[in-house]
Amino acid sequence: MSAVILYAGTAILLIWSFRKDRQKTRQGLKKAWKAFENILPQFLFILLLIGFILAMLDETVISRLLGRQSGLTGMAIAALIGSVTLIPGFIAFPLAASLLAAGAGYGQIAMFLTTLMMVGIVTLPLEATYFGKRLAVARNVYAFIYAVVSSLILGALL
């Protein structure tokens, strides 16, 4: 659904742009392609790496690691898996729901989801090309600390 909106919105803007100034639009598309082509090697590397990580760490393994009574160890593992991997939301949320149903705690699930969304170790080199190494690392470190603190609180509240 969101993809449809994204495509429709982009198409409308593109048509508007083209009617207003062909030259500029062509220039914009050229820039779009250049930006994409520039980053494609890193994208491919990331996607391959994710493929390998998830092949070894499939849903049954994750369920086992974050399952019932995994406690603080489970929290740590959740943080680790969430930080390293990159799982799209439409897979991560159902997975989280089934983990909950299987007896995992809310804290572990929050930790897994929050680090998954905010921290990206695999994408760190990519992030660094835009923000510089120090800021990119700093962002991930703060996000990690924040994820740990907020998940502990959330786990205690729910």
Add this chain to the structure above:
Amino acid sequence: MKSIFVRYRMAILLACAGGVLTLIDPDTGCRAFALTGDNILEMLSFLPPIFILLGLLDVWVDRETMMKYMGEQAGLRGNILAFLLGSAAAGPLYAAFPMAGVMLKKQASMLNIFIFIGAWSTTKVPLIMFETATLGFRFMALRLLFNIAGIVIIAKILHIQARKMDLNVPAD
């Protein structure tokens, strides 16, 4: 221009390693390549519009406009705009970095850049609706509340840090 092999060497190396893995453990190897294929298809499904938007942003929004709405002087309005733009996004976080790169080049403030990144990572609207459906309203609402606070705190700290490093104006 660097040769294709040099530019793609990491990906090629990893693919070769995957080939070796497939020989040793066909199950895991095949699954890895199948997952990679799925991921590439997913990437191709949302990246074209994102990059086209990026190109249009680059040619239509000039530096002055960007500074006015999202620069250091834009204030709360700029923060809210950055938050809304990030929340309206689709696609994983790594697609946000090139977009943030263009905003940075046009002098959006670091604070707004990192609010945009934070919102893209955790408060995307389609994702929130999906989260409510799978994990329930209470979990979603609490996580959202925590994360919005986290986005602002992290962005503020990074903003201060960037200013100290004098990194607000990267090379074109």
